[in-house]
Amino acid sequence: MKLLEGKVAIVTGAARGIGEAIALKLAEHGANVAFTYVSDSSAEKANTLQQKIEALGVKAKAYKSNAADFAASEAFVSDVAKEFGTIDVCVNNAGISKDNLLLRLSPDQWDDVINVNLKSVYNMTKQVIRPMMKAKKGSIINMSSIIGIRGNAGQSSYAASKAGIIGFTKSIAHELGSRNIRCNAIAPGFIETDMTHYLKDGDASKAFLEKIPLGRFGKAEEVADTTLFLASDLSSYITGQVISACGGLNI
Numbered sequence: 001m002k003l004l005e006g007k008v009a010i011v012t013g014a015a016r017g018i019g020e021a022i023a024l025k026l027a028e029h030g031a032n033v034a035f036t037y038v039s040d041s042s043a044e045k046a047n048t049l050q051q052k053i054e055a056l057g058v059k060a061k062a063y064k065s066n067a068a069d070f071a072a073s074e075a076f077v078s079d080v081a082k083e084f085g086t087i088d089v090c091v092n093n094a095g096i097s098k099d100n101l102l103l104r105l106s107p108d109q110w111d112d113v114i115n116v117n118l119k120s121v122y123n124m125t126k127q128v129i130r131p132m133m134k135a136k137k138g139s140i141i142n143m144s145s146i147i148g149i150r151g152n153a154g155q156s157s158y159a160a161s162k163a164g165i166i167g168f169t170k171s172i173a174h175e176l177g178s179r180n181i182r183c184n185a186i187a188p189g190f191i192e193t194d195m196t197h198y199l200k201d202g203d204a205s206k207a208f209l210e211k212i213p214l215g216r217f218g219k220a221e222e223v224a225d226t227t228l229f230l231a232s233d234l235s236s237y238i239t240g241q242v243i244s245a246c247g248g249l250n251i
């Protein structure tokens with residue numbers, strides 16, 4: 001039997017990158033997957049992903065939904081519960097970065113990053129715990145970042161949002177552990193995706209690689225493997241934790 005046979009999983013921001021790898025990984029292990037994308041330009045990619053997941057023999061559906069919007073998240077989760085029957089796993093993956101030194105960081109840039117990265121986790125978690133409480137089980141996985149643990153120059157808004165996710169994750173683990181709902185965070189290091197493509201070139205890349213004991217950037221699939229572990233019963237006694245998938249990076 002597959003690790004997630006018959007389970008229903010939500011993944012936010014899954015049209016590309018880490019979210020896409022997670023949606024595919026959970027489906028490969030038997031989960032039915034509902035996932036979101038946010039912009040019209042991602043609709044084609046989302047459709048392709050839906051087809052790829054369906055080809056694995058499970059149910060899949062792409063929803064256009066902005067995770068930073070409370071009402072949209074409420075409608076999305078309600079639609080998924082109706083369409084899929086229940087929600088066992090929620091992966092809050094959607095995220096953005098708008099890096100700037102604090103001297104130049106505008107209030108709009110700050111708000112955008114906090115709303116998409118942190119408020120989205122509140123928006124989604126608040127909705128998915130209802131069906132999970134009813135089912136007396138659930139696993140919520142929030143995508144933090146090594147930057148949320150260590151901080152980084154030029155990334156104060158991103159670091160604040162990702163550190164906020166860790167505090168939120170630990171609090172929800174306390175609140176809902178008695179209901180058999182687990183809540184954990186993953187802190188990826190530098191993973192090769194569109195978000196980090198600018199790091200791959202030239203001297204910057206070399207400097208980053210020197211700080212990574214494993215000597216390479218990570219792959220989206222490696223974060224997906226960590227997500228699979230936290231989504232499945234292999235981690236049934238793990239809650240309120242942050243697992244770093246970072247190649248040992250210490251900045």
Ligand code: NAI
Pocket residue numbers: 012013014015016017018019036037038039042065066067068093094095096116143144145146187188189190191192193194195196
């Ligand atoms: P990406 O930029 O390739 O993908 C992010 C996805 O989120 C995109 O599909 C985007 O459309 C979606 N998204 C953005 N705003 C959204 C919204 N309001 N509602 C719904 N979806 C939205 O980035 P990547 O690298 O795949 O990152 C995924 C997550 O992992 C993010 O939370 C990111 O902060 C986190 N992360 C990534 C690292 C990396 O090195 N790539 C390192 C640490 C954390």
